[in-house]
Every structure is written in C-alpha cells, then in structure tokens.
Amino acid sequence: MVDADASEILLRVPARAPYARIVRVGAAALALHQGMGFEEIDDLRLAIDEAMIVLLDGIDDDAEALEVDIDVVFRVDDGRFELEATRGTTGTVTEAAVHRFDAIAGGLVDDYDIDAEHGWLRLRKTPAPPTDDD
Numbered sequence: 001m002v003d004a005d006a007s008e009i010l011l012r013v014p015a016r017a018p019y020a021r022i023v024r025v026g027a028a029a030l031a032l033h034q035g036m037g038f039e040e041i042d043d044l045r046l047a048i049d050e051a052m053i054v055l056l057d058g059i060d061d062d063a064e065a066l067e068v069d070i071d072v073v074f075r076v077d078d079g080r081f082e083l084e085a086t087r088g089t090t091g092t093v094t095e096a097a098v099h100r101f102d103a104i105a106g107g108l109v110d111d112y113d114i115d116a117e118h119g120w121l122r123l124r125k126t127p128a129p130p131t132d133d134d
Helices: 017-033 038-056 095-108
Strands: 007-014 069-077 080-087 111-115 120-125
Touching: 007 017, 017 038, 017 069, 017 080, 038 069, 038 080, 038 095, 038 111, 038 120, 095 111, 095 120
Parallel strands: none
Antiparallel strands: 007 069, 069 080, 080 120, 111 120
16 A cells, blocks of 8 residues: 555546546656656556446446536555546446456556445556566
8 A cells, every 4th residue: 555655646637538538647757756667657558547436336427427527536655556446426337347347457466446336446556666678
C-alpha cells in the first residue's frame, strides 16, 4: 500500500467513455514522473482503460451518465503508483466486467481490488527495479 504521506491527486470526471482518456493521460503523466519506463506506463494505461470500462459498466451513456461522476484518487510515493476510483451511482458492476478486467489487465498491475457491488476499484503498480542493461 502507498504510504499515508504520499502525494494525492484528486480528479472527478463525468461517467462517460470519452472522459476515461483524461484519467488515462493523467495516470501516465504521474507514472512517468514516478520513474516508470514506457513499457510499464503502457501496461498501466491499458489497465486504467479496463478499470474505466468496469466503472462505466451498466451506466446508460445518454441520460444517467450526465448526472454520475467517477471520483479518482491518484497516490504516488517513492516510485509507487496507486489509483482508487469510485463511481457515484448505485447498482452493481457485472461479473462479466470484473472477469474482463482480470483477464486483460490483472497481470499488468502489481495488485488490484474491485468491489463490484459498490462500483469501487483500486490498482497499484511499482516500477521494476533497474537492471544492469538500463
């Protein structure tokens, strides 16, 4: 877990697919600042795309999404990166969405938790230690 003294960046975006890009780009910038390499950042971006798909699961893109936000907290500390995101609506995330995240993104991050009943997700990634080739 990221230390309580870590920097926190808060972001609230509408629960609509086009705004997922803002979350992904912000995360990539923070990960770069934390010293992650480009391959690790690409993995993180894909994992965040999949995380946003989970959080958008079951939200009607036309009507309901206009009134629903996704709150994102980025935590960075000593190279570690954590994203915690919650959607501001009731209703569970489908098992299929959780399974998709696990299948596509589960191996791209160090650790993740999903609370499908409450629409909450947390993922963590730490850069790999440098090798002699670096």
